[in-house]
Amino acid sequence: MSNPDNAATTRPVCVFIHGSGDDASIWGALIACLPQYTNIALDLPGHGTLVDSPGPAEMSVSDYAAGVRAKLAQRGLHAVCLVGHSLGSAIALRLAVDAPELVGRLVLVGGGARLRVLPALLTEALADQAATKRQLAEMAFTDAHRDEAHAFYGRAAPIAPGMLYRDLAACDQFDMMSELDRVTQPTLVLTGAEDRLTPPKYASFLAAHIPHAKFALIPDAGHCVQLEAPQAVADAMRHWQGQARDRQ
Ligand code: COA
Numbered sequence: 001m002s003n004p005d006n007a008a009t010t011r012p013v014c015v016f017i018h019g020s021g022d023d024a025s026i027w028g029a030l031i032a033c034l035p036q037y038t039n040i041a042l043d044l045p046g047h048g049t050l051v052d053s054p055g056p057a058e059m060s061v062s063d064y065a066a067g068v069r070a071k072l073a074q075r076g077l078h079a080v081c082l083v084g085h086s087l088g089s090a091i092a093l094r095l096a097v098d099a100p101e102l103v104g105r106l107v108l109v110g111g112g113a114r115l116r117v118l119p120a121l122l123t124e125a126l127a128d129q130a131a132t133k134r135q136l137a138e139m140a141f142t143d144a145h146r147d148e149a150h151a152f153y154g155r156a157a158p159i160a161p162g163m164l165y166r167d168l169a170a171c172d173q174f175d176m177m178s179e180l181d182r183v184t185q186p187t188l189v190l191t192g193a194e195d196r197l198t199p200p201k202y203a204s205f206l207a208a209h210i211p212h213a214k215f216a217l218i219p220d221a222g223h224c225v226q227l228e229a230p231q232a233v234a235d236a237m238r239h240w241q242g243q244a245r246d247r248q
Contacts, residue, residue, distance in 0.1 A: 011036060011037055011038045012036075012081055012241075013037065013038045013039075013040065013077060013080045014037040014040070014080065014081045014082075014083055014107075015040045015041075015042060015072065015080045015081070016030075016040065016041040016083045016084075016085075016088070017042055017044070017068060017082070017083070017084040017085070017087075017091050017092055018042075018047065018048075019084075019085040019087045019089075019110070019167075020086060020087045020136070020164060020167035020168050020171060021047075021129075021132075021136065021159055021164040021167055022156070023043050023044075023048025023049075023159070024042060024047075024049070025048065025157060026224070026227065027039075027041040027083075027085075029227055029230035030226040030230040033230050033231050033233075033234035034234050036238075040077075042068065044064060044067070044167075045064075045067060046160035046163040046166075047157070047160075047163060048157040048159075054162070054163060055067075057162060057166065058166060058169070059166055059170060060174075061091055061094050061170050061173075061174045062094055064087075064091045064170065065094040065095045065099075068091055068095055069095060069098075069099050072102050073102075077102070078104075079101070079102070079104030080102065080103065080104060081104060081106075082095060082096065082102075082106055082107070083107040083109065084107070084108060084109065084111065085109040085110055085226060086109075086111065086115070086171070086197070086198060087167050087170060087171050088109075089108040089109060089110065089111025089112075090111065090112075090115055090171065090174045090176070092106055092107075092108065092111075093106070093108065093111070093113070093176055093183065094176070096184075097179060097183060100184055104185060105185055105186050105241075105244075106183065106185045106186070106187040107187070107188045108187060108190065108203075108206060109190050109191070109226055110190075110191055110195055110197065110203075110223045110224070111189070111191075111202065111203065112198045112202030112203070112205070113175070113180055113205055113206055113209070114174065114175045114177050114202075115172070115174050115198065115202075116171075116172055117168045117169075117171050117172040121135070121136070121168060122165065122169065122172065125164045126165045129159070129161065129162070129164045132164055133153065133156075133159075133164055134153065136164075137149045137150075137153040139196050139222075139223070140196075140197055140222055140223040140224045141222050141223075141224055141227075142192070142194045142220060142221060142228060144220065145222075145227075145228045148228065152227060180206065180210050181210075183210045183211065183212075183213075185212065186213075186214075186240075186244055187206075187210045187212060188213070188215075188216060188236065188237065188240045189203045189207040189214070189215045189216070190215075190216045190218065190225065190233060190236055190237075191203035191216075191218070192218050192220075192221030192222045192224075192228065192229070193217050193219050193221065194221060195221075195222050196222060196223065197222075197223040203217070214240055214243070216236040216240070218232045218236065219232075
């Protein structure tokens with residue numbers, strides 16, 4: 001009989017980074033579809049389990065990436081498959097370039113090389129975090145999954161005050177448009193065909209400019225594609241990993 005501990009250590013490790021105002025639970029449905037990996041979903045400072053440890057009032061994508069880098073080092077992890085959503089994809093991209101030994105493969109979900117934010121959203125996030133989070137949720141799901149959006153955000157973990165603004169401001173200042181040729185890792189760029197927050201145009205740009213990138217467009221899903229179509233995302237990841245194994 002195989003020892004489950006051994007199995008866990010020999011399975012590829014996937015580390016997941018959530019997006020603005022979210023927390024690790026946004027990956028639950030997808031992780032349930034990925035039993036072949038050892039899956040670790042992180043909370044960013046001030047989010048989910050780290051609600052009482054928000055850190056400084058301002059943090060850039062590079063600051064968040066430094067925090068993730070420290071967490072990987074603490075756990076002795078390297079060459080992981082780093083999976084990021086939205087702000088999390090920006091953090092993953094930054095880390096892939098700045099600490100390539102830590103990132104073996106990259107999955108960018110609902111991402112972009114630049115993530116400018118509607119000015120009204122930034123203003124509203126400063127004034128009323130909870131209302132802006134609800135508004136973002138409305139924009140992040142397709143109409144067909146409106147009930148799931150409400151259910152998910154109804155039970156979402158709390159975030160510390162000011163976090164949504166801090167996250168959106170980090171996105172707004174993020175720009176790696178001219179650095180994508182420095183990404184050396186095999187990369188899967190994955191986006192919902194109906195994404196309104198990071199339109200498929202952004203994903204196409206990533207896939208066209210990252211040297212070893214594959215592109216998966218998931219139909220009938222928006223920005224929260226990993227919640228709207230978890231099995232389709234898992235299948236795309238499995239197919240992509242399989243292609244890499246076939247080439248070896
Ligand atoms: N990849 C490829 N192209 C991009 C890009 C990216 N990541 N980001 C911007 N561009 C393109 C734009 O589409 C635009 O192209 P165009 O001139 O052909 O229309 C051009 O680069 C200039 O874009 P930029 O000046 O950065 O932004 P903008 O003024 O076009 O739009 C917003 C700014 C905020 C209105 C827009 O980014 C938007 O609607 N964002 C989505 C909503 C949002 O707030 N999302 C939150 C993300 S976390």
